[in-house]
Amino acid sequence: MNPNSPTRGAAIDLQNVSKAYGSFRALDGVSLHVEPGEFMTLLGPSGSGKTTTLNVVAGFTEVSSGALQVGGRSVVGVPAHKRNIGVVFQHYALFPHMTVGKNVAYPLSLRGVSKAERERRVAQALDMVKMRDFAHRYPSELSGGQQQRVAFARAIVFDPPLLLMDEPLGALDKKLREWLQLEIKRIHRELGTTFVYVTHDQEEALVLSDRIAVFNKGRIEQVGTGRELYDEPKTLFVGRFIGDSTVLRGQARSDGTSTALDVAGQTVTVPRRLDGSDTPVVLLRPEKLAIRRPGQMADTHNRLSGTIAEAIYLGSGSKYEVRLRDGSSAIVRSGLSEEGFRIDDPVELCFAGQDAKLLADDKSAD
Numbered sequence: 001m002n003p004n005s006p007t008r009g010a011a012i013d014l015q016n017v018s019k020a021y022g023s024f025r026a027l028d029g030v031s032l033h034v035e036p037g038e039f040m041t042l043l044g045p046s047g048s049g050k051t052t053t054l055n056v057v058a059g060f061t062e063v064s065s066g067a068l069q070v071g072g073r074s075v076v077g078v079p080a081h082k083r084n085i086g087v088v089f090q091h092y093a094l095f096p097h098m099t100v101g102k103n104v105a106y107p108l109s110l111r112g113v114s115k116a117e118r119e120r121r122v123a124q125a126l127d128m129v130k131m132r133d134f135a136h137r138y139p140s141e142l143s144g145g146q147q148q149r150v151a152f153a154r155a156i157v158f159d160p161p162l163l164l165m166d167e168p169l170g171a172l173d174k175k176l177r178e179w180l181q182l183e184i185k186r187i188h189r190e191l192g193t194t195f196v197y198v199t200h201d202q203e204e205a206l207v208l209s210d211r212i213a214v215f216n217k218g219r220i221e222q223v224g225t226g227r228e229l230y231d232e233p234k235t236l237f238v239g240r241f242i243g244d245s246t247v248l249r250g251q252a253r254s255d256g257t258s259t260a261l262d263v264a265g266q267t268v269t270v271p272r273r274l275d276g277s278d279t280p281v282v283l284l285r286p287e288k289l290a291i292r293r294p295g296q297m298a299d300t301h302n303r304l305s306g307t308i309a310e311a312i313y314l315g316s317g318s319k320y321e322v323r324l325r326d327g328s329s330a331i332v333r334s335g336l337s338e339e340g341f342r343i344d345d346p347v348e349l350c351f352a353g354q355d356a357k358l359l360a361d362d363k364s365a366d
């Protein structure tokens, strides 16, 4: 383990990778490039293909078609134990009859590392996860979070250029998860190894990742930083999966440069149009919607009327669900200094056309 060289991770390249089980395609033409040393998260709903992608990279699952390179070399057909990749799963999978120290030493024993070197590297790996004092305990004498730290140490002790993690914090409670997220971030920074992390939790993905690949039905919809996915979603699915959003649907008319939508008896206009024949919808982030009592909105443009359906006090402000006249709802966030509203209060919402995203409708994103 050499924590001082920050670019020692392996690049990963998947090109048009598919995996079929009978006629079902678990992966359907997945292409993804991960930079050396990058923290890449595979994010998506259950069954979208995240674990299959990880298993393909690890060598636990063979691809049906497509190309796969790790560290610049094709690994198609190379068995998992010859890929030199560290793996951490949701369930710790420590050997119950071995102490923590023996568990962490195991990958080194497999590789024929001498006893003195083994001891040095086990101590270093346990230091990295802050578990050195526990080396003589058995897994049954550890909490879930501690067991996962040991699993982590075991995955990094042989200095792999790539670490794969499949929902490693999924079985832990929220507080512990949030704390271990920061620990994983620190370890990534210190090791400089490439990390690929699977989760269905978008907040976890935002906390951890350099970039996120959003999966849906065996395909990648978009790859980008958290900010890119939040500010510039390319599809409605991505816009809905990352962060809170309001989707406005209605009869649409487009001219050369703009699109007007009839939403809940009112008209909104966005200064863009879609190419092709897709049905346009408008996606808005909560902080882009202003909220006022009726008659108090200065701007007459892009106004929507509704009533408060849910009010959530957040400390730093409030979040409201507003029921619009057509029964759809909008999510709005207001600041601390702004007026508070109660359930059933009538309100008006307003947004600037340039703050709205115009996207192709996709009912499966709801």
Ligand code: ATP
Pocket: 021, 025, 026, 044, 045, 046, 047, 048, 049, 050, 051, 052, 053, 200
């Ligand atoms: P989760 O978050 O629930 O783990 P995921 O995004 O990781 O979901 P995958 O485990 O990659 O999803 O599974 C993708 C799809 O492939 C699912 O529909 C799953 O049922 C299917 N699948 C996975 N492994 C097999 C298998 N061995 N045989 C048949 N179908 C499979």
